[in-house]
Amino acid sequence: MLELELRFEDGRVDHLQAGLPLEIGRGAECGLRLKAWRVARRHARLEQREGGLFLEDFGALSGTLVNGQRVTRHGPLHAGDEIVIGPCLIHLRDTGQAGTSGPAPASAAASVGLPGGPVPAPVSGGCYAGPSGADAAALAGPALSQAAAPGAALSGPAMPPADAAAPILKVMLGHRRRLHGVLLEKLDLRRRDIAGMSDEALRGEAMAAMRDIIAHDTEVPAGADRAALLLEVVNEAVGLGPLEPLLADHAITEIMVNRHDEIFIESGGRLSRHAAAFSSEQAVLGVIERIVSPLGRRIDESSPMVDARLRDGSRVNAVIPPVALRGASLTIRKFPQSRPAMDDLLRAGALDEAMRDFLAACVRHRKNLIVSGGTGSGKTTLLNILSNCIPDGERIVTIEDAAELRLNHRHLVSLEARPANLEGRGRIDIRDLVRNALRMRPDRIVIGECRGGEAFDMLAAMNTGHEGSLTTLHANSPRDALARLETMILMAGMDLPLAAVREHIAASIDFIAQQARLSDGRRLITSIVEVTGMESGRIQIQELFRYLPGPPAVFAGCGVVPEAFTDESGSARLPAAWFDRRTAAHAAPQGLGAAPHAASHAAPAAGHAPA
Numbered sequence: 001m002l003e004l005e006l007r008f009e010d011g012r013v014d015h016l017q018a019g020l021p022l023e024i025g026r027g028a029e030c031g032l033r034l035k036a037w038r039v040a041r042r043h044a045r046l047e048q049r050e051g052g053l054f055l056e057d058f059g060a061l062s063g064t065l066v067n068g069q070r071v072t073r074h075g076p077l078h079a080g081d082e083i084v085i086g087p088c089l090i091h092l093r094d095t096g097q098a099g100t101s102g103p104a105p106a107s108a109a110a111s112v113g114l115p116g117g118p119v120p121a122p123v124s125g126g127c128y129a130g131p132s133g134a135d136a137a138a139l140a141g142p143a144l145s146q147a148a149a150p151g152a153a154l155s156g157p158a159m160p161p162a163d164a165a166a167p168i169l170k171v172m173l174g175h176r177r178r179l180h181g182v183l184l185e186k187l188d189l190r191r192r193d194i195a196g197m198s199d200e201a202l203r204g205e206a207m208a209a210m211r212d213i214i215a216h217d218t219e220v221p222a223g224a225d226r227a228a229l230l231l232e233v234v235n236e237a238v239g240l241g242p243l244e245p246l247l248a249d250h251a252i253t254e255i256m257v258n259r260h261d262e263i264f265i266e267s268g269g270r271l272s273r274h275a276a277a278f279s280s281e282q283a284v285l286g287v288i289e290r291i292v293s294p295l296g297r298r299i300d301e302s303s304p305m306v307d308a309r310l311r312d313g314s315r316v317n318a319v320i321p322p323v324a325l326r327g328a329s330l331t332i333r334k335f336p337q338s339r340p341a342m343d344d345l346l347r348a349g350a351l352d353e354a355m356r357d358f359l360a361a362c363v364r365h366r367k368n369l370i371v372s373g374g375t376g377s378g379k380t381t382l383l384n385i386l387s388n389c390i391p392d393g394e395r396i397v398t399i400e401d402a403a404e405l406r407l408n409h410r411h412l413v414s415l416e417a418r419p420a421n422l423e424g425r426g427r428i429d430i431r432d433l434v435r436n437a438l439r440m441r442p443d444r445i446v447i448g449e450c451r452g453g454e455a456f457d458m459l460a461a462m463n464t465g466h467e468g469s470l471t472t473l474h475a476n477s478p479r480d481a482l483a484r485l486e487t488m489i490l491m492a493g494m495d496l497p498l499a500a501v502r503e504h505i506a507a508s509i510d511f512i513a514q515q516a517r518l519s520d521g522r523r524l525i526t527s528i529v530e531v532t533g534m535e536s537g538r539i540q541i542q543e544l545f546r547y548l549p550g551p552p553a554v555f556a557g558c559g560v561v562p563e564a565f566t567d568e569s570g571s572a573r574l575p576a577a578w579f580d581r582r583t584a585a586h587a588a589p590q591g592l593g594a595a596p597h598a599a600s601h602a603a604p605a606a607g608h609a610p611a
Contacts (some may be wrong), residue, residue: 001052003093004032015093021047024085024154025058031355037221038171040219052076053092055083055253059554061084061171071457100326128185172229173261175220179233182213185239199238206238236283240278241334243287247314252333254376259327260284269521275324288318297419304418305404312337315402333376339406342385350378350524352555352583354515355545358528361574362511363389366444366468367564372481373515378523380404380448382515386470387446399430400448411438430454447471455485455490459508478512478529482539485509499537506534512541524585530562544579551601 006014011271016032024032027041034043040060054075057064065084065381083090186209210230220226235241239282246255254266260278265270266585270362278284292299292308299306304323308316313335320328342356350591351359362369363386371386387407390396397413398405405414415437420427431454437445438461445461447454462469473488475481482505489501496504514527526547532540543558557579560610565573 005091192569354578367510394443455488
């Protein structure tokens, strides 16, 4: 006789003696009945063959696992091997042969989902909820790696093995993929002019069609949350799919889709994997197309990369095969719904009061300022805040590759670069827009980011009557920022000697603010320097403020009053106390909008030296 130990998700343990061959499934004809939606009517079969006991899976969607590995055929089995089918872990006690098959005892059939047992209840955030925490854990994504290993004791509402829980997601993704195709076929979008339909009308029609499809569908499991499934399918067909709830969550600042079933988010400065997933690669491509098409941009195999933006201003970058080897990739940097101000940076611990007041004074007094920093360090946020310090009544022209800036000014013109069309024509780059902006009578020019030859035209504008202009660039220090500017000007094709380039930079830029993203996710200003001129062929800078990581971490003035704010008599036009202050730098865990924590006090300034 074959001796089996059955462990269920609700913690129950049963023992069974059965003859061979033994069929396992939820059908009445099976010797071992497991009534659960993850178990097929005829799921698997144990039988004695030459060489020992063998297991055969009949192709069930959720699969069969032996010792943690999914199998279709496996053998010979040995005493101690573990088989996972649906909610049941089967432990082989004795593989001795029996001549005939026998019916399973009632206790063995008393599995999860039998009549008379507790009815599975929906779980928020997923399409299916099991009777224990197992299925909910499966829908929780990364938590699967912490699930119990095969053979672990299942006491109380225990978790299944990680590999056993994974099929839950695959089952529901399979239904989403199938229903997604049915919905698209019913809507017949290819033969309709959906461009003439409003988003509300298209979504309403899709919802109505999906309700009809769900109502007549017989393949969706009985324990599935059909309302959640309906919403997920419609979002994926006519919206942004699983990204929609992530975009609605204000705590999430960045969304990264590595492939259709692998999504990461940034929240509170920390990266983590999210349980959300697209049903297929085609669904990701559909979402990308819906993002870029209204902007007049394209993405295909001949042009597999694109920058775009969402309606709320969030920045989007998409890459598709053949460049993206693992599948279409999508990165969304969300734009904050509220418009942060200098005081929000102060509360977030990104600077101190002296730095706040000094930067605001630089903008008011029309000083040319560059914000430097690495990727994701907060350059655009700081640029947006500085731009909103520009006094009312001045004419501002903003120039961006993908529009992100949101200024609160009435006299504002916003320009955005444009890629080439299908014929390779119509490209308008940042440099073209900078040159055109000079003919628009701007008081200030704000460039979202300098990346190439436009740096020369930007510096020329700063030095020819458009003082108080602002821009950002990628660099790890103020000195690196100057070196990058030199490189970008040389890239512009201007046949200028290096000494002339450096003179041009030194005459155009007044201050550089350096942004950084710390290892704990905080973003702050680590240095503010003044460009003081040229000496011995080298651009000279002096540091005015710096961040000292400590302990204790402080923002410190360097005891130097900037030359740009000194009059002809040598008197400072700004309070000298600003540059002698030391302020404790306390982390605000909630980022922008967090409660204030900084407490400042005057102290002897740290020594300084020109860089």
